[in-house]
Amino acid sequence: MxxxxxxxxxxxxxxxxxxxxxxxxxxxxxxxxxxxxxxxxxxxxxxxxxxxxxxxxxxxxxxxxxxxxxxxxxxxxxxxxxxxxxxxxxxxxxxxxxxxxxxxxxxxxxxxxxxxxxxxxxxxxxxxxxxKLNVTRLENYFNAALPVLQNNFFVSLIEGRVTEENCGKFFAAYQIDMKGPYYGCAIFHTSEHHVPDGMNPLLLAMSVEHEIKERLATEWKSRVFSYLGNTLMLIELSSEDAIVQFTDSCDRFCKWAYRVMGAVVTAGIGRVCDNMANIKTSYDGAREAVSYRVLYGTKRAINIAELAPKEQETTLQPEDTRMHDLFKAIHLGLKEEIEKVVVNEIEKLHSNAQTVSQYNLAIMEMVGAFYRFCANNFLDFNDYLHGIQNPYETIPQMDESTLTAWMQGVSVELGEQLKNARNSTSRRLVTDAQNLVRERYMEPDLSLDTICSVLGVSNSYFSSVFKKETGKAFITYLTDYRMDHAATLILETNEKSYQIAERVGYLDANYFSYVFKKRFGVSPSKYRAQHTNQ
Incomplete structure (x- = not known):
């Protein structure tokens, strides 16, 4: 010694x-x-x-x-x-x-x-x-176990098992430096059904998680860990608006993962919260966002806050948790899925009720849950009762087949209404963007980033909505609008090409001529000559 x-x-x-x-x-x-x-x-x-x-x-x-x-x-x-x-x-x-x-x-x-x-x-x-040796051994053991302890703590956070009072204490004990002031949660879901030939799905998911740590976690202050087969990312944000840039970063990663790795990854982004003890709400939103991939597609990031106004964020009442699957299906708006979930709900209703009183009470709780769901989504449930004057008395008297048909009809109708509301929101977003193009097309720096910044949405969400509504990408729309206006100026004025180029947002006259010819098949001067001689 x-x-x-x-x-x-x-x-x-x-x-x-x-x-x-x-x-x-x-x-x-x-x-x-x-x-x-x-x-x-x-x-x-x-x-x-x-x-x-x-x-x-x-x-x-x-x-x-x-x-x-x-x-x-x-x-x-x-x-x-x-x-x-x-x-x-x-x-x-x-x-x-x-x-x-x-x-x-x-x-x-x-x-x-x-x-x-x-x-x-x-x-x-x-x-x-x-x-000292004993203390060193304990410290070495603690440091070796620290990543596992941190992951277990993060799981407890997203499951809502950590109180605000204890959150700071665990942060200090587990050496977690996340001071906020804002936080968010992202879920990365790697499809098991779209895997490159010869690749093990589990190995692919692990590779995706590794790349998330290498690419996204170095760009954003965050913690990355696995949970229920997905990769989760808890991020620290300097402002609420930063979630838009984070969504775009996730969207770029999903596209990169498919292009380079052949992995079909969907990122669900939850709402921003101002306390890590409330991160469960962001996690729940991220889960819901991932489920919207059936509507908005995979290989992209989906921000739940961009799918519905912030004021529509709701927390299920304890008595509504039993109907969570049905309300989720209504939000997605898929008729077959809604009808299937209704059948399951009715079966559970009958199997769990031991007496008539229990059955009637469960039916009234279900009606109350529908009222709350509609109120949270700015709908009036009375508009969907189709003549039923007192649902709390009438609906418990329905037999099983009548109740099933009624619930399916109401749920499908609610799903269609929410889908129309989303489409209306999307159309308003596109209209606002088109108005911005009409007002600012002459600005050389007008771009997709500019429009999204003004509208307060991520590039990924805006691009998908714009293309869905107009049939073309935003940049294509902007370019076509500028070229159409340039063509009008060519025919209605005697201005030179470089002057017209500047008036429609192009500082480089040669590039303007290139884009114009690509659009109309001829140069600006030939276009003027052809139409002047007619």
Whole structure:
């Protein structure tokens, strides 16, 4: 075992020499690493040699032994100190008990007495070393287990099992540095049904997670972990609006993953929250966003906040959780799925009710859940009752087939209404973009990024909505609009091509001519000549 290091300090070189010669240092488990003739020199050697023990005289020039002890206690609390001194200073030295000196010894030094002192000191040092080793082992074990502990904590967060009161405590304990002020959750779903030939689906998902850590996690301050077969990303945001840029980053990643890896990845982005203890709401929104891939397609990012106004965000009441699958199907608006889920709900209703009273109560709770669902989506459930005056009395009297048909009809109708509302929102978004093009087409820097920034939506969502509504990409629409206006100016004015180019947002006349010819098949000058001669 490594021997403990000793530094000898005395202004008399003969005393140091005698101590070194008379003590069997190796047998006692020590080695002398240096000596000094005053306290100042001793401090220099302490910093350089890092001894375990300092044996020092009191009376020395420049800095005496007591001052040296004070400095050692302040700056090197792990060093043990033995003081030896003359008879006339002994009582004075003993009074300095606050220095926590290991032992005071009287000159001249007795080798046996000093050896006994060193034996006791070695026992103390051995115990301290063992304690340090135990602490080190615990720290190493904790650090090795820390990633697992952090992941378990994040799972507890998204499952809503961590209170706001305890959240900060766990952040500190698990060394998580996420100060916000805003947070969000993204879910990356890798399809198991679209896998490159010869590739294991699990291996593909692991590869996707690795790339998320390498590409997205380095761009955004975040934590990435696996949960229920998906890769989750908890992000820290400087502002609520930053979620738009994050959505675009996720969208670019999904497209890259398909192009390079052949992985069909859909990213669901939840709503922004201002407290990590509430991240479950963002996680629930991300899950819902991923489910919308059946409507909006895969290989892209879907931000739940862009699919419906923020005020439509709702939290299910405890009594509504049983109907979560039905309300989710209504949101998606798929008729066959809605009808299938209704059948399942009715079957559960009949199997769980043991008495007529229980059945009637369950039906009334179901009606109440429909009322709340409609209110949360700015609909009036009474508009969908089709003549039923008092649903709380009438619906419990329906037989199973009538109840099933009624619920299917109402649910499908609600799904269609929500789909129309989404389409109406999409059309308004496209109309706003077209109006912006008409107002600002002459600005050279007008682009997809500019439009999305003004409208407050991600590029991915806007691009998909715009193409769905107009049949063409936004850049194509903008270019066509500029070229059509340029063609009108060519025929109605005598301006030169470079002047017209500037009026429709092109600073480079040559590039303008190239784009114009691509659109109309001829250069601007030929276009003017052809139509002027007609």
């Amino acid at each position: 490594e021997k403990y290091k000793v530094l000898l300090v005395d202004d008399e070189a003969e005393v140091i020499e005698v101590i070194e010669q008379r003590i069997q240092w190796d047998d006692l488990g020590f080695t002398v690493v240096g000596n000094a003739t005053n306290g100042v020199k001793a401090l220099e050697l302490v910093e350089k040699l890092q001894p375990d023990v300092v044996i020092t005289d009191i009376k020395m020039p420049y800095m005496d032994g007591l001052e040296l002890s004070r400095r050692l206690n302040r700056d090197y609390q792990n060093i043990h100190i033995i003081i030896f001194t003359g008879f006339d200073e002994f009582e004075y030295a003993k009074e300095a008990v606050h220095l926590e000196v290991e032992e005071y010894m009287l000159k001249p030094i007795n080798a046996t007495e000093l050896s006994d002192c060193l034996k006791r000191l070695k026992d103390t040092l051995d115990r301290e070393r063992e304690e």
